[in-house]
Amino acid sequence: MKPLAQSPIAGEMQEKRRQDDYIIKEIVAENFNISHLSQERVETLTPDAHEAIEDKRGPTRPFTPVPPNTPISMTEQHQEKMSRRNSLSSDDEEILEESSTQLVPYKPISAEKRRAICSQIGLLFNYDCIEKATFRIMSTNDRPSRVADIVGDGNCLFRALAFYFAGSDIEYSRVRKCIVEFEAEHWNEFAALKDWSSEIWNDHMNHLLTDNTWGTEIELFAVAAMLSVDVWTYYDQRWICYRPRFRVQNGDIIRISVDDYRVGNNDGIYLLNEFNHFTPVLEPSNALLLMEGVDERIYDLVMNAKEGFMKPSYRLVSVISHLGHTSESGHYVCDVWCKKNRGWLLCDDESISSTSERKIRARKNVGYIYFYLNSELFDNKNA
Template identity: 20%
Template sequence: MQAISSCPSIVSRCTQLRRLYPKKLLPSFAQNFDGTSVNLSEAHKVVEGVIWLISILLNKSEENVVLSDDKAEMLLKNVRRRMGKIARRFDNDEQHDAHDYLMQVFRCFDEVMTGDVEKDRQRKRAGILGNSSLHLNPNIAVRFKTEQSLYCPTCKKENFNTSIHEMLQVPLRYEKSTTLCDLLKTSFQGHTLERKCPQCECPVAYARDRIITFPQCLIMNLQRYRNIYQKNNSKVKVPMKLETSRFSSFSLISFDFNGNFMELNTRDELACKSDDIRRLGVKNITGGINNESGTPKLLGGAGDAESGSDDDCEILAEKVKFSFNFKLITHRKSVLEMVGKMDITANEESIKQHLKTLQRSPAMELDKKDEPGTTIKIETDGNCFFRAISWCLTGTQKYHKKVRKATVNYMKNSKQLLENSCNGDYEIHVRNMEYDQEWATECEIAAIANLLKVNIYTYLPTGWNCQTPKECVPTNIGSIYLNNQEEHYEPVVSLKKSPEQPKELKSHKRKPLDDDDDQDSEDIKKGRKVDGDPSEEKKPDESSSRKNPRRSCNEKTKQNSNSIQYNLVAVVCHEGQSLDNGHYYAYIKDMFSESWHFSSDKTFRPASEEDVIDEVAPKAYLLFYDRQ
């Protein structure tokens, strides 16, 4: 309630409601204090209590902000008790989710101010509040409309639907620290959606979202909990000012040569902002077979600059003389064999189209200075490695559970081969890996490399690293390339070459292994331009650039008529490992003095902006922004 009382657009409506209807709204609670009954719905009583509470909090001085008098204490308990009669989960004295409670308060306002008016209209009589007060519904201040674009990659049809929200849900990535601006940009990027097309019955669609109407008070829920017991403790830098006009337009998209949507992330846009990164899938090994130069070297240049040639690379299994190339797996029969090993029953035609798309990316030598060019966006849910492998082979992430299961089954039967790649007890590690959202380590990378008999290249801050099969020679049909940034895996489908000219492999110009792709190969050999090359992203025109500005969300810029600026006015934080326990507290900004305060049960003290930014980063749960 302290946070709501810091939002001018909500407070002004509640204040007017109390002034306009003092005899219609508040007496019911006064009667309840005296033990008398009231013929009003529980939702009415919750609304009355909230309006009264906001009025009290607004008029409290800093020295007497805590609701200590008996009447106010009873009011707080009464609101909670009335809420418990509407939603049984609140009918106790235990801790509950603040987000859930706030949404229930909003529903009560809607029921009282909208639902009753409609019922009274049907009964042809005036309601308790009446039509004239509909515009005072506090939900109007927080409500906003979004539009979603759904593009079918098969029939090329695009459908749109709109929805109304009271709160913006912001998913958190698994990383040590990030910013709210980066989280919002990621949230509004395109993503794959399992949806049956009404025209062609294609099982997937590509979805993009935008905000059509912006609210006066923008409330955000940082989704730290995937369930009530699993918390994400990432630090989120929350800006005092937020510019949101970029989210009024759909994110830019690219299409492959078939006109299919491809959500592409460039490395420059997703540059790592933290040097403290756990190096998954990489281990420095001093033993093994020495190469001709006598000293191994990372392809990314982490080794001695004077030792070895550019073709020397550190491999997890052993150190050998080897030529490293960038060549994606596009041989259909081999891919079908791989997916068969993982018990994946994917549509062969979909796989064929996916591999044809990958064929547009030219094979070339992999130099130590090369970086990932184009990567494919992968959902950040703890299954990113298995999702990335699924996409590389089938063109969709939805088979990640099959990939995980096949990996675990292989690990159970290959302890002697993989045990050295595991940190800790191998048996326990394998059992834990059976659970969804358990992060992959170098042990799982080694297992997939051996299971599929392919090399797996991973790009980390130190450069490219290669995991090669330990018990067999890898096939020559191509390799899997992954970009690991902030402990998150994404498939790499093109290279960002060093300033030198790219060296295409002669083998790429030969007849492909799959006879079905002869015509596509002829286009490559004759140098014809093929539409939709993954290595060539669509360049946005000037109008698109204006709709999708490159500047940071909170960068100070000259305001214009299209600028949508918000100021932070309150933050609700949570300490604890479960939504149903722990402790909630808030940082609030006084509406009149513009000063910040810390509020927690019976504690109320001043706070600086610096304190707010630093202290809410690991604990922020609900953010309240008021529009300028």
């Protein structure tokens, strides 16, 4: 793609860096490339851009969000068609298609790092909203268990991000502002993702400068590059990853190819995107992953153990069985493994007799309580 002309929206930007606590700066410097996220910026824009911004400073009112590049006169029906047509590109699906894995790592940004981001953006950190921060693996089709409620006013993407960082979406406008500024500074990189001309890009930015207008996949890529994180969205019943396509180092753009990228290396931001509405994921789910191939995995474990490739972790040592037609009637017996005699014993009230594992297994439908012992303890001669 040929280099594009200077974007009128970009202009020249001068930064006034915020004086943060030393510890916060160290965290940011170590984990993020967000030195550009100062709270105050002096922007030098062209007259046309100034006029566009002045037009947007008037009172705003709720309205149907309009996707970028949509003519103002376009009907809601046409908006919906365009949304479906432009919702996802092949670039968006690059990671899942070009990587051999069909598993999704759940590796959310830590509370410490989210505090650092809030400090740089100027958000008040309310509380740690991510309830399940433990690393886990999910299926590509595992839908999140719980998300936060976000107002559907067209700002849902920016509200969702603000909530993810700070535990509140009140200051979403600061998140929108930082993303807009980052895109304006590096507009060539983002325009190239969609093969957009400068005219189309300026139209995108004009819409982005308007409150109550949708964020797009470009903004997801911008957040990924801005924070050096993976942005995962659950869309159309599967997870899609927006990875950083470049990083800024000492003012230089260093592109990150798919060959240099590894799924799971970066921390992640996790969002649910349903019915054209973004919400932050508070609790993930890997229920489908656990259900997929359970029988096969159990079979493999048993066969590997039998063939000596892997020892079982636990050994069955006792079974309490209920013999009877109802829970209110019948009789309980107990089978116990006798380590001294290396055999099973049947305990039936005062009667104790030898039995076999085959007979015990035959009572599997009446098994009530099963007791297991760690294999190392089971094999310990002194135990």
